Amino acid sequence: MLTDRVLTGILRSGALLSALIMLLILCFLLLESWPALTGLPVAGFLTDPSWHPLESAYNLMPMLSATLLASIGAITLAVPLGIASALFIVFFAPSHLASLYKRLIELLAGIPSVVFGFWGLTVLVPLISEWQPPGASLLAAVLVLTLMILPMIAITAYTALAAVPDELLQNAAALGLSRWGTIAGVVLPAARAGITAGIILAAARALGETMAVLMVAGNVVQHPESLFDPVRTLAANIALEMAYAMGDHRSVLFVSGLLLMLLVMALSAMAGLLEKHRHV
Amino acid sequence: MVKIIIFSLTNRFGVVAAVIAFCGLVWAVPAVANAGSQRLVLTGSSTVAPLINEIARRFEAKFPDVRIDVQTGGSSRGINDVRKRIADIGMVSRALKPDESDLLAFTIALDGISLIVHADNPVTGLNRRQVAGIFTGDLSHWRAVGGPDARITVVNKAEGRSTLELFLDYLQLKNSAIKPHVIIGDNAQGIKTVTGNRNAIGYVSIGAAEYEVQRGAPLRLLALDGVEASVENVREGIFSLSRPLNLVTAGEPQGLTREFILFAQSPQVHDLIEAQYFVPVDAN
Amino acid sequence: MFESAALRTRRKIRDCVAQGLIYLAVMLVSLVFFWLLVDLARGGMTHLSWAFLTESPRDAGRAGGIASILVSTLLILLVALVAAIPLAWSTAILLAELVPAESSFGRSVRFSLHVLAGVPSIVFGLFGNAFFSIYLGLGFSILSGGLTLACMLLPILTSTAEAGLRAVPDSYRLSAAALGLSRTAALTHLILPAAAPALAAGLLIGIGRALAETAALLFTSGYVDRMPGSLLDSGRALALHIFDLSMNVPGGDESAYASALMLVILLLCINILAMKLAYGLQRKKIMT
Numbered sequence: 001m002l003t004d005r006v007l008t009g010i011l012r013s014g015a016l017l018s019a020l021i022m023l024l025i026l027c028f029l030l031l032e033s034w035p036a037l038t039g040l041p042v043a044g045f046l047t048d049p050s051w052h053p054l055e056s057a058y059n060l061m062p063m064l065s066a067t068l069l070a071s072i073g074a075i076t077l078a079v080p081l082g083i084a085s086a087l088f089i090v091f092f093a094p095s096h097l098a099s100l101y102k103r104l105i106e107l108l109a110g111i112p113s114v115v116f117g118f119w120g121l122t123v124l125v126p127l128i129s130e131w132q133p134p135g136a137s138l139l140a141a142v143l144v145l146t147l148m149i150l151p152m153i154a155i156t157a158y159t160a161l162a163a164v165p166d167e168l169l170q171n172a173a174a175l176g177l178s179r180w181g182t183i184a185g186v187v188l189p190a191a192r193a194g195i196t197a198g199i200i201l202a203a204a205r206a207l208g209e210t211m212a213v214l215m216v217a218g219n220v221v222q223h224p225e226s227l228f229d230p231v232r233t234l235a236a237n238i239a240l241e242m243a244y245a246m247g248d249h250r251s252v253l254f255v256s257g258l259l260l261m262l263l264v265m266a267l268s269a270m271a272g273l274l275e276k277h278r279h280v
Numbered sequence: 281m282v283k284i285i286i287f288s289l290t291n292r293f294g295v296v297a298a299v300i301a302f303c304g305l306v307w308a309v310p311a312v313a314n315a316g317s318q319r320l321v322l323t324g325s326s327t328v329a330p331l332i333n334e335i336a337r338r339f340e341a342k343f344p345d346v347r348i349d350v351q352t353g354g355s356s357r358g359i360n361d362v363r364k365r366i367a368d369i370g371m372v373s374r375a376l377k378p379d380e381s382d383l384l385a386f387t388i389a390l391d392g393i394s395l396i397v398h399a400d401n402p403v404t405g406l407n408r409r410q411v412a413g414i415f416t417g418d419l420s421h422w423r424a425v426g427g428p429d430a431r432i433t434v435v436n437k438a439e440g441r442s443t444l445e446l447f448l449d450y451l452q453l454k455n456s457a458i459k460p461h462v463i464i465g466d467n468a469q470g471i472k473t474v475t476g477n478r479n480a481i482g483y484v485s486i487g488a489a490e491y492e493v494q495r496g497a498p499l500r501l502l503a504l505d506g507v508e509a510s511v512e513n514v515r516e517g518i519f520s521l522s523r524p525l526n527l528v529t530a531g532e533p534q535g536l537t538r539e540f541i542l543f544a545q546s547p548q549v550h551d552l553i554e555a556q557y558f559v560p561v562d563a564n
Numbered sequence: 565m566f567e568s569a570a571l572r573t574r575r576k577i578r579d580c581v582a583q584g585l586i587y588l589a590v591m592l593v594s595l596v597f598f599w600l601l602v603d604l605a606r607g608g609m610t611h612l613s614w615a616f617l618t619e620s621p622r623d624a625g626r627a628g629g630i631a632s633i634l635v636s637t638l639l640i641l642l643v644a645l646v647a648a649i650p651l652a653w654s655t656a657i658l659l660a661e662l663v664p665a666e667s668s669f670g671r672s673v674r675f676s677l678h679v680l681a682g683v684p685s686i687v688f689g690l691f692g693n694a695f696f697s698i699y700l701g702l703g704f705s706i707l708s709g710g711l712t713l714a715c716m717l718l719p720i721l722t723s724t725a726e727a728g729l730r731a732v733p734d735s736y737r738l739s740a741a742a743l744g745l746s747r748t749a750a751l752t753h754l755i756l757p758a759a760a761p762a763l764a765a766g767l768l769i770g771i772g773r774a775l776a777e778t779a780a781l782l783f784t785s786g787y788v789d790r791m792p793g794s795l796l797d798s799g800r801a802l803a804l805h806i807f808d809l810s811m812n813v814p815g816g817d818e819s820a821y822a823s824a825l826m827l828v829i830l831l832l833c834i835n836i837l838a839m840k841l842a843y844g845l846q847r848k849k850i851m852t
Contacts, residue, residue, distance in 0.1 A: 003746055003748045003749075004746050004747045004748055007747065007748045007751075008658075008662055010654060011654040011655070011657055011658040011662060012658060012669075014650060014651050014654030014655055014658070015654065015655040015658045015659065015669075015673050016673075017651055018651050018652065018655045018673065018676070018677060018718055018722065019655075019672060019673045019676040019677070021676075021680065021715050021718060022676040022677070022679055022680045023676070024691075024695065025680075025683065025687070025688075025691045025715070028691050028694045028695050028699070029687070029690065029691060029694075031694075032690070032694050080589065081589050081592065081593055084585065084586045084589035084590060085589065085590055085593055087586055088586050088587070088589075088590045092583060092586055092587070093590075101590065101594070104594065104597060105593075106835070107832065107835075108597055110772055110776070110831045110832070110835060111600075111776075111828060111831070112775070112776030112777075112778070112803050112827060112828075112831070113776065113778065114776070114778045114803045114804075114806050114807050114824075115604070115806065115824045115827065115828060116600075117807070117810075118806055118807075118810045118820055118821075118824055119600050119603060119604065119824075121810055121811075122603075122607075122810070122817060123599075123603060147596065147597075147600070150593065178575045178576070178578070178579050179579050179582075179583075180575075180578050180579045180582040180583075181575065181578075181579075183582070184582075201682075204682050204684075207684070208683075208684020208685065208686065208687070209684070210684070210685065210686040210778075210779040211778045211779050211803075211807055215807070215810065215811060235684060235686045235779070238686050238689075238690060239686055239689075239779060239782055242689075242690070242693070242782075242783055243782075243783065253690070254690060254694070257686065257687045257690045260684055260686070260687060261683055261684065261687050264682045264683065264684055265679055265682060265683075267682070268678065268679065268681070268682035272678060
């Protein structure tokens with residue numbers, strides 16, 4: 001039928017356009033980072049003394065290490081809390097409390113990062129500063145990131161736990177397993193793929209998070225030696241310097257954007273693979 | 281990606297439609313963008329921006345069909361945007377450098393850069409060697425300069441800010457020699473950081489600092505080498521860390537751009553300049 | 565089942581410990597979040613008023629309200645939705661209804677959207693600045709900000725819509741085919757109405773994401789806090805306003821708290837609306 005052909009054509013061009021946007025983003029990132037990738041020695045991103053764009057020193061490593069440390073710290077804190085929250089909702093809480101707590105988590109998932117950052121800036125940073133100045137530090141970044149990704153981990157873990165078939169639970173009960181025995185031995189293994197996928201997505205979010213980290217991390221470019229050292233992450237660096245950057249400097253910022261994107265893409269590819277395994 | 285394109289080549293209609301739609305998007309949009317003409321875009325120095333905002337408001341009141349957009353982002357961005365023609369006028373809080381001779385600068389006011397500390401900090405002045413010592417990390421304790429019993433939190437500016445360049449120039453240091461604890465962007469952020477931390481030291485535009493002090497911010501401007509950081513001393517030319525505030529254009533300004541620059545240099549706005557604690561200059 | 569008593573008590577202890585730890589974690593999480601919410605409410609309440617919503621900011625946001633900010637936010641959102649919805653939903657319809665799931669076209673599009681979903685928002689900001697603001701010459705404007713957000717919303721809108729369409733039972737399609745309806749007719753009269761709650765819910769999720777966004781707008785829609793006169797004016801989004809007040813304005817914390825509270829309330833309303841809407845649509849479908 002003609003209308004069907006027209007419709008398919010229109011839809012197909014829409015889909016093509018959506019797919020092209022990804023290509024367009026990659027193209028423009030590459031285009032803008034090209035001068036730095038070809039004009040500057042690539043080894044400089046690893047070996048320059050530090051990050052001083054006006055002195056043509058473009059070492060990205062301190063910011064990469066800060067990015068990774070902040071994300072790893074946040075994941076370490078958020079995973080146990082998130083999974084515990086999910087277990088609480090599915091297995092431990094009385095039903096009204098469970099739905100109340102689930103609401104709370106969903107509400108938190110919707111709080112924008114800038115609000116977390118603002119709260120971190122006005123509450124957490126002064127608190128840490130009392131203890132170990134200057135307060136704006138890796139620790140503050142880790143804590144704020146933890147709050148941001150916790151709801152995400154809790155929700156994905158909840159979905160994975162709720163999807164565990166009832167028969168498994170009944171079988172475990174029939175075998176006389178204790179509650180924790182059932183959870184540790186049957187439920188968590190069954191939900192593992194889903195939970196891991198959620199954690200990976202949360203890690204991607206933590207790596208790419210900009211504003212909240214920018215507001216609380218102090219933004220000094222350095223390999224942190226302790227939790228109380230101020231740090232600057234790759235994403236925060238882009239936000240902080242982009243408006244002021246020109247020439248090679250701007251181009252290197254696009255390189256760091258590209259790097260960030262590749263990191264996140266690798267993570268989501270991992271999550272995709274896990275997803276596939278789960279369904280097979 | 282290639283797969284998508286090859287696959288859809290077999291569907292000619294889809295490709296044609298997509299290409300038309302895409303080109304339409306790419307080309308129609310700038311056409312719309314050029315429709316509004318009575319608009320001035322200024323970008324650049326966050327020091328100059330608050331002043332220009334006030335001047336722009338007065339200018340708009342005089343010419344109601346004109347709209348002036350002011351974006352902050354530092355002096356280098358002002359220069360960059362003017363070169364790329366994204367902005368009509370750049371705001372630059374320093375003199376132009378030799379490699380910027382393709383641009384024209386119009387000075388509208390003078391400003392200084394002052395070191396600032398929290399108002400609770402008893403230190404009232406520093407000399408150049410002490411400042412260099414503090415910012416390079418050699419002096420890490422307030423007691424070393426007669427202050428309280430606390431570690432110094434050094435607040436530095438992010439790269440690209442002309443305030444940073446001028447400050448480094450004064451100390452004869454490279455930015456890599458500075459050992460900061462916090463890095464900030466705009467003047468206001470520096471003031472906010474220092475007002476929030478009793479042991480911090482930072483440096484910002486005198487205009488911005490005096491404006492905030494007037495509004496009750498717990499802040500002290502430090503004397504430098506025995507010279508009070510004040511608008512008067514900038515006017516007298518005896519404060520060593522001072523600079524011109526410029527409007528910058530690519531090529532001789534025309535039409536609205538010219539009108540605005542003349543207006544910003546005229547005595548009609550001297551009250552605005554003084555209200556922001558800058559020093560007006562007489563256009564000749 | 566032969567269990568020694570010792571083993572049994574050990575298990576019981578383990579059960580208790582696990583339960584205790586989980587309760588502890590949940591309490592910690594709730595406590596921290598209540599702390600945050602109470603802080604937000606307490607800090608914002610005093611400053612939040614009708615005048616705050618209807619006045620434009622004065623004195624860099626320390627005084628006045630957020631009227632112009634709300635208008636800019638709304639315009640950015642509208643641009644984003646107008647640009648993203650047709651693309652996202654046509655992609656979703658194509659993927660769910662017309663192209664076999666395993667076809668190379670479908671797989672490539674889906675892969676591309678999957679990657680897009682993971683891109684950090686600051687990278688969208690970089691792209692938006694390079695492409696919309698500079699290459700297309702839109703400058704810092706609501707239009708470039710909205711279009712950048714549209715790219716960001718595309719994967720969310722597509723995946724929620726595709727899931728919604730796939731959830732429509734096949735019997736709808738089969739009966740439509742049996743009645744000799746064209747695919748277009750089946751889509752517009754049967755499948756889309758049936759999937760409408762899912763589409764609406766996805767849309768609201770997208771709106772929530774867009775409202776919360778800061779990093780992607782920093783270099784695209786700009787900082788100007790005045791009432792926008794057209795889509796080509798720069799406009800400051802609410803989230804960006806909070807950022808600016810808390811970072812760049814000494815004494816701006818009160819207004820920042822009020823704006824943050826406003827944003828959270830707005831997002832809360834959208835969530836509630838999403839559920840209400842989905843529920844209402846479902847009921848209507850059953851009635852008719």
